[in-house]
Amino acid sequence: MECENGKRAFLQGSEACVEAALTAGCRFFAGYPISPANEIAEHMAARLPKVGGIFLQMEDELASIGAVVGASWCGVKAMTATSGPGFSLMQETIGWAFMTETPCVIVDVQRVGPGTGQATKCAQGDVMQARWGTHGDYMAVSLCPNSVQEVFELTIRAFNLAEKYRTPVTLLTDETTVHLREHLVIPPLENMEIVNRKKPKAGEQIFFGLESVAPMPSIGEGFNVAVTGSTHDERGFRFTADPVVHRRVVEAINNKIRKNLDDIVEVESYNVEDCKVGVVAYGITSRAIYEAVEEAEKRGVKVGYVRLKTLWPFPEKSVQRLAENAEKIIVPEMNLGQIVNEVKRVAGCTEVVPLNKIGGGELITPEEILEKILKEAP
Amino acid sequence: MGERTFSPINYLRPGLRFPFCPGCGLYALSDAFLRAVFELGYDDFRRFCFVSGIGCSSWIPSPYYLADSVHTLHGRSIPVATSIKLLKPELHVVVFGGDGDIVGIGMGHFIHAARRNTDILVIMGNNMIYGMTGGQVAPTTPLKTRTTTTPYGSFEHPLDAARLAAMAGANYSARWTTAHSKELKECFKKALQMDGFRFVEVVTQCPTAYGRRAGFKDIGEMLRWFRKNAVLVAEAGKIGEEELEGKIVVGEFIHRRRLTLVESVYAVLKEAQKDV
Ligand code: SF4
Numbered sequence: 121m122e123c124e125n126g127k128r129a130f131l132q133g134s135e136a137c138v139e140a141a142l143t144a145g146c147r148f149f150a151g152y153p154i155s156p157a158n159e160i161a162e163h164m165a166a167r168l169p170k171v172g173g174i175f176l177q178m179e180d181e182l183a184s185i186g187a188v189v190g191a192s193w194c195g196v197k198a199m200t201a202t203s204g205p206g207f208s209l210m211q212e213t214i215g216w217a218f219m220t221e222t223p224c225v226i227v228d229v230q231r232v233g234p235g236t237g238q239a240t241k242c243a244q245g246d247v248m249q250a251r252w253g254t255h256g257d258y259m260a261v262s263l264c265p266n267s268v269q270e271v272f273e274l275t276i277r278a279f280n281l282a283e284k285y286r287t288p289v290t291l292l293t294d295e296t297t298v299h300l301r302e303h304l305v306i307p308p309l310e311n312m313e314i315v316n317r318k319k320p321k322a323g324e325q326i327f328f329g330l331e332s333v334a335p336m337p338s339i340g341e342g343f344n345v346a347v348t349g350s351t352h353d354e355r356g357f358r359f360t361a362d363p364v365v366h367r368r369v370v371e372a373i374n375n376k377i378r379k380n381l382d383d384i385v386e387v388e389s390y391n392v393e394d395c396k397v398g399v400v401a402y403g404i405t406s407r408a409i410y411e412a413v414e415e416a417e418k419r420g421v422k423v424g425y426v427r428l429k430t431l432w433p434f435p436e437k438s439v440q441r442l443a444e445n446a447e448k449i450i451v452p453e454m455n456l457g458q459i460v461n462e463v464k465r466v467a468g469c470t471e472v473v474p475l476n477k478i479g480g481g482e483l484i485t486p487e488e489i490l491e492k493i494l495k496e497a498p
Numbered sequence: 499m500g501e502r503t504f505s506p507i508n509y510l511r512p513g514l515r516f517p518f519c520p521g522c523g524l525y526a527l528s529d530a531f532l533r534a535v536f537e538l539g540y541d542d543f544r545r546f547c548f549v550s551g552i553g554c555s556s557w558i559p560s561p562y563y564l565a566d567s568v569h570t571l572h573g574r575s576i577p578v579a580t581s582i583k584l585l586k587p588e589l590h591v592v593v594f595g596g597d598g599d600i601v602g603i604g605m606g607h608f609i610h611a612a613r614r615n616t617d618i619l620v621i622m623g624n625n626m627i628y629g630m631t632g633g634q635v636a637p638t639t640p641l642k643t644r645t646t647t648t649p650y651g652s653f654e655h656p657l658d659a660a661r662l663a664a665m666a667g668a669n670y671s672a673r674w675t676t677a678h679s680k681e682l683k684e685c686f687k688k689a690l691q692m693d694g695f696r697f698v699e700v701v702t703q704c705p706t707a708y709g710r711r712a713g714f715k716d717i718g719e720m721l722r723w724f725r726k727n728a729v730l731v732a733e734a735g736k737i738g739e740e741e742l743e744g745k746i747v748v749g750e751f752i753h754r755r756r757l758t759l760v761e762s763v764y765a766v767l768k769e770a771q772k773d774v
Contacts, residue, residue: 148581148585150577150581169766169767169769169770169771170771172767172771174584174585174763174767176581176584176763178580178610179610180606182573182574182577182607183574183576183577183580183606184577186570186574186581186607187577187578187581189570189578190549190568190580190581190585191581194581194586196585198581212571213571213574216570339566339568339586339589340547342544343566344543345566345567346511346561346566346567346569347568348561348568348569349569349570349571358560358561358569
């Protein structure tokens with residue numbers, strides 16, 4: 121469906137994702153069928169050609185992400201959508217995109233794993249894969265929506281960050297969030313920030329490995345750009361044995377993210393300064409914390425939370441601040457404990473308590489979080 | 499207008515030199531390609547984009563050609579080339595890769611690009627071995643050949659990539675060897691003037707990783723072997739399968755005009771935008 125700007129709309133998460141991508145300027149999509157991400161590809165197949173964009177169903181996920189990177193080098197904003205098994209297959213090329221500093225958006229609709237797991241059921245088991253799925257040193261950027269409204273907003277933000285920092289960005293969502301139908305408000309176009317990559321001026325020859333983010337030429341513009349995933353210098357020439365060149369390029373692609381955390385990291389926090397129990401949550405699970413916190417407060421427990429809208433880079437500062445005040449931090453997640461270890465890493469002496477649930481797509485309920493808060497409250 | 503004279507320098511990045519071993523067939527492969535480009539009237543690569551994978555053949559354009567070049571992962575050049583061609587249909591999109599890259603790890607993409615009749619030219623340097631990694635058996639290694647991973651001789655049948663491309667749907671598919679430089683150049687010229695999926699397989703000598711172990715004395719002996727064993731496609735049909743074992747079938751396997759991917763995709767775009 122098409123939705124106008126500045127209007128209320130009633131959309132499925134997957135539709136909101138597609139509409140947001142088109143609003144952000146996405147004009148190329150390549151994907152391979154996989155549950156529960158199919159609706160995104162199907163909406164794209166219908167909508168992209170209408171706005172002059174190209175949709176391709178490729179032979180597998182390796183080809184899909186490859187085509188996305190190729191499209192980005194043509195100066196076109198490009199995206200793919202997949203789920204765990206497909207995300208696994210894409211990892212090598214995602215690493216290539218980090219190394220070639222290629223802006224692109226990967227939507228991972230999480231389902232139950234490992235292996236084929238439970239293909240149509242919700243989970244949050246890909247969060248560490250989104251951080252460390254490909255080999256080598258890089259700074260992953262992942263955003264984690266918890267409503268249809270936020271799928272819209274964070275999809276646009278994913279494109280903006282990808283373009284600004286010339287890096288792949290993962291929209292880490294899940295089966296339930298993309299299948300939810302909710303009202304959302306689509307802000308008027310003029311109120312939305314849409315970022316486009318920096319382009320080189322004629323004659324420029326430095327296209328890679330700058331912490332300030334090098335300008336990115338497109339194919340066919342006469343720049344004779346050499347793109348390679350092998351270690352390269354600022355011009356893109358291969359140096360496959362030189363330690364200095366390697367350190368320079370890899371440190372640069374890490375630092376361009378690391379030095380801009382304030383711009384990239386986004387959280388929603390509540391009562392962080394004045395709480396005894398803290399909750400750190402993200403994605404679909406974080407929807408349950410509002411009610412749980414409200415109920416706990418009614419019973420006299422001082423609760424605060426940090427909801428991670430940016431999951432990677434990990435919002436260390438916000439979680440640290442929570443840890444400075446709370447005596448305990450509860451981390452509910454639909455896996456056997458992944459982000460909880462990140463929280464532990466930055467929580468100092470504050471006790472960190474996991475709350476885990478896996479299988480069958482059963483969500484963590486507000487009651488379960490409430491029960492945990494009451495149990496852990498001092 | 500002054501007489502145009504061919505010089506490879508016009509197409510190569512200044513200050514860089516091909517890294518191939520002495521006597522490697524890839525010098526001849528690149529030379530035939532550059533001559534074809536020149537003879538078609540292109541004085542530079544402004545209208546070209548090169549995409550390659552991992553392996554010796556993939557290094558031909560990247561970064562040595564003075565052109566836009568995308569050096570992808572092992573086996574993944576074709577999907578990358580596909581989107582580039584669709585978004586920049588005005589460019590010649592040319593893929594360079596070896597046999598391991600194109601029809602080993604990248605086989606799925608190869609068949610599907612031929613099926614879609616994707617408008618790219620794929621040039622496969624077939625050295626019958628994994629050269630860059632030190633001489634392991636490839637899907638194209640002739641039966642009973644000794645390689646580093648088949649020390650007792652290879653025990654699998656080699657792949658006929660040029661025939662496969664033709665069967666899968668390519669507009670054009672041909673095979674020559676580096677001992678057929680004139681035919682090779684003409685074949686590149688022909689392929690560059692066509693649309694759809696075009697595949698040129700170039701059987702090339704790899705003295706370092708193949709020739710030594712397979713028992714060839716020198717490069718001259720390898721090239722003579724190419725010439726002696728080359729059988730034209732038309733002749734091959736008349737010879738029995740057993741007799742063809744160990745021969746190199748050269749020539750054109752297909753040359754036709756099927757609806758291409760660029761044509762189809764742009765027709766869809768037009769159709770979808772009719773009522774907008
Ligand atoms: S290893 Fe073989 S194919 Fe590679 S450059 Fe050397 S001779 Fe050529």
